[in-house]
Amino acid sequence: MLKRAVASCLVLFLAVTAVPTAGDAQAPIKIGVIQPLSGPVAASGSYVRMGAEIARDWINARGGVNGRKIELVIEDNKSDPKEAASAAEKLIVRDKVPAIMGAWGSSMTLAAMPKLEEYGVPMVVETSSAASVTRRGNPWVFRISPPSEMEALGLAQYVDKLGVKKADFLAVNTDWGRGAIQAFGDMLKKRGVQVGAAEYMEQAATDMNAQITKIKGTGGDTLFLATAVEQITLVLKQGQEQRLQRKVITTGGSSSPTQLIKQAGAAAEGSYHIVFFMPWFPEAMPDGKLAKAFVDEWNKRGHPFEGLTEGFRGHDGIATIVEAVKLAGKDEPKAIRDALWKVSFTGVNGPIKFEKDGPAGKESGQSKPSIFVVQVRDGKVALPDFLKK
Amino acid sequence: MIGRALVVASALALVTAPAWLASPYHLHVLIMAGVFAILALSLNLLLGYTGQLSLGHAAFFGIGAYTSALLALKLEWSFWLALPSAAVAAGLAGWAIGRLALKLRGAYFVLVTISFAGVISLVSINWMELTNGPLGLPGVPPPELGPWSLRTKTAYYYLVLAAAALAYLVCHRLVYSRIGRALVALRENEPLAESVGIDGTRYLVLAAVVSAALAGVAGSLYAHYTRFVSPEVFLFTYTVTMVIMVIAGGKGTLVGPVVGALLFTALPEALREAMAWQWQMLAYGVVLVVLVFFLPRGIVPAITARAARAAAGSRAMRPGAAPR
């Protein structure tokens, strides 16, 4: 009896939540979005989604593109490459999207890429940092985020000013973390900086005391951290507990310094962060007005401020696709792909224009995003001294 | 009678699927269901027939996927060599597990399988020189049959269908042989079985090897279809999904895992269509609980039981029928 009652309640719940996804009367232009909305990096995926939604609403408020509104079809890749591929297939075949933005993590993006070639649909990559994304010879891939090598080059000019003599690395054991250690290690070695330990942490790991103890013993002066804000928080806190005295530099742009200050407190003091968006002083961005407007809209919607350092990617990704649709004049995948090569505008991060990358004849597109360095000082985010003019 | 007709109808539907399915996306779902059917059948050998739960089955799947991908990419072997090699590699791993877990049963066996899968997963992430670590192996080539490349979905579908049918046959032969009966005897009462001379360990190892080899085949098929292999194949969620398919479908039956595979591959995709992303996984969990409540033994046993009751009922109606 109780069994039946419980079961019936659950069935009722299912019936209620099975609301069909919105189907608009006029034919809007659909843009697919694949992000990790559940799993360990759900926060990042959510921020990108929020940024994408701001872009959508702004564009629709201005009348849409080519006279039609745009609609985002959002899929969760559950931080699983298999799901990313399924989501891409579903978006292309069932929803008939002419373009996609995704898929956050490099493995997810790489898994979805064969589908792009199979069906001939372009994808704008907004976060993935593995070099292979644009080197696989897939002419349907266009990336607006920097690969780790580009990021390392962006920091190269400041290495002396930062006073890095011997560096250790602590990275998350994923494609991005490993790529970051590789890229930054190469860059540092070229500039004559000694590289000490290279330690790893599992993506879900919360206790990094062993790695910190090891790093303490190397005699280095700088620690490069390549992971997301949650683990950075934990490393900084645990480093403080073990009295680790190092200059800390985080890479990848997922460090969300605001959240770091909130959660790590004094442990975050003095740390440097490579970011691709500076929501604390948006006027300093290449298009200051746009950046400020984006920050204001984000705050108006009540989204967490700390999400801005990742949310802008969603905006720029959608804006890029829309720009291409405008140039193409129609929402047809091949036309959009061809138009992407002609795109040249300024997003929240800065100028977006694609250059060829990868094997000849099958190049992917890679833009050169702007890279910034900020520092946590007195519990606030500021420009480092050597950057103040 | 009805059972026979149902089987024939399903078989016909499956064979002609590319013709009547609405879109390539549905075919994609069916292909993944086929891969998982092989996985579920393999897990069922252990869970359903020996009674030992392996929560590390994703390890065999992953070993098969990596072996096949690496052989095809680095040594440029043909798919038709890579697949059996994947089965062999996974089978070897199964043998290792079987031998390792010599005296272990129940929860202890489970823990060893989990630990083994954990080690293999970490090796795949860290041994960059071999597996390329988290960066994965993109560009795994599709199979080729003579001059034709089996790159198209339809072609690959028939490949997977054939493999699944083969896997089913293998399981069928095994289960209905002397070995199968020995396994069931061990599952029901190991000390008793041992007392009549059935060597528990030897049969457990055999079951583990066959089970692992089949999982390896599934891994190879997966690798050449998605054409990208990364350490995520070792995710615990794959094992959990397999377990769900076997138990919800009906462990200890042969058709159960297949039905479970079809249902639980289609379900997340159906949920993708039916509701917004926030609710999908929550609904999945709820569906699972509801299913278990209504059909605690699994789908196929429930159907079989109902059919048996109906048959017994009709038999009892005839005059002169002996009471059961």
Place this chain on the structure above:
Amino acid sequence: MEQLLQHLVNGLVLGGTYALLGIGLTLIFGLMSVVNFAHGEFYTLGAYAAFAVLALAGWPFFAALAAAIAAGAVLGALCERTLLRPLRGESIDTVMLVMIGLWIAMQNTELLVWGGVARSIPHPFPTEPLTLGPLNIAPLRLFVVGAAAALIAAAWLLIQRTRLGTAMRATFQDRDTAALMGVPIGRIHTITFAFGSALAAAAGALLGPVFLAYPSMGDLASLKAFSVVILGGLGNLAGATLGGLLLGVAEELGAGYVSSGYRDAVGFVAIILVLLFRPAGLFARAERIG
């Protein structure tokens, strides 16, 4: 040498947290034979309950701990009554499947309610570490170890020294005889599950401030808990405690001296080795239920 000492200390603190996770599950899995995949979700629940109380309501730390324990107990009792009791006669695999469903449902509910962003749980302890020579320990972690020890002792006392504990042990040793003796079987099942879940929630409330609270924090916790429980012997509180400590030290030393990438692998290999030589767990003699 001092590195070794620090590693050992780290390992013991980590192990204490594993032990705390294990003792709740050893009651549920060891005594009730429920393969509770949702155990980690009660851990998560405890952390979020503590967050809600501390960060949102602004109550003191100990109130948060109590709230978490209460939440775990209440939800645990509810789950037992609605999900487990109707399936009482079914096979262990069927129950396992329901717990998997519960795990998925709970985790995604948390994702829905709290969002994917990790939450920092405030605590009243100073952040400056205590320094004893070359060793550094954070006061919060010391407190966690102490609290864990207290909870383990309390659990042991309950099981061994109270009538309720005797009733529990009787029920799981021989249900029919216990029923004949007048033990309310249904209620004992509910209480046991609630108790185990409350312990998991307590672990979450204690560890939440040490780390962070986020929806998938329970997955790893479940895995470690199962390892610890099986290693230590099902139903064996002392075994779970020791098993947890050993696992923590093994992982810490592995990460420190072998490789940080393979850190968890050391734990797994250690488990495999232990089971090779002691197929019934570390403390086979002391195992309560056969």
